[in-house]
Amino acid sequence: MMDLGLQALRMRVLPVLALPQAVHGHARDSPCGMCSPSKPHHSIDHLKSRIHVPILIIHQCTITSANTEISAQYRQQMTEHHQERAEAYFSKQFAKSGSLHKYDSVNFHAILVPVPNKKLIVDAFTKQAALLKGV
Incomplete structure (x- = not known):
């Protein structure tokens, strides 16, 4: 089962990694004016606008436990509570990078997973991970 997941991951990753080698639709051994042997063109700039980074945040939330x-x-309560925090986080992240x-x-993409009791979920996950790891 794990092998199939890894194989699917490779199938998704390998074509993306292969793109810069054939950016202009030619093989490496027959470069165009932009891609000469002395000046290879391996920039991923054209891919950056297509990159999506999910940020999964699980947190204990009093608003969730009250509903x-x-x-x-x-x-509405969740939006008001998290909007400013998310904007502050991404502003700080942009300032650094x-x-x-x-x-x-x-x-x-910030994906918030508010839970009433984070410890229960983390403990269950840790226990399951330890079983799968064989520890």
Whole structure:
């Protein structure tokens, strides 16, 4: 089962890694004016706007523990609570890495997973991971 997941990952990753070698639709041994043997063209700049980075954040949330269903009021409370925090995080992240060329073209997605009791989930995950690891 693990082998199939790794194989699927390779199938998704390898074509992306192969793109810069054939950027202009020619083989390496017959370069165009932009890609000469003395000046190979291996930039990923054209791919940066297609990069999506998911950031999964699981956190214990009092708003979630106080609600039993996802209502319009719950969504509004969550938006108000997390909007400013997310903007501050991404502003700080951009300040640190903004000097990287085309960093602003990369798409980041914050995925919030608010839970009433984080410890229960983390403990269950750690236990399952230890079983799979054989520890």
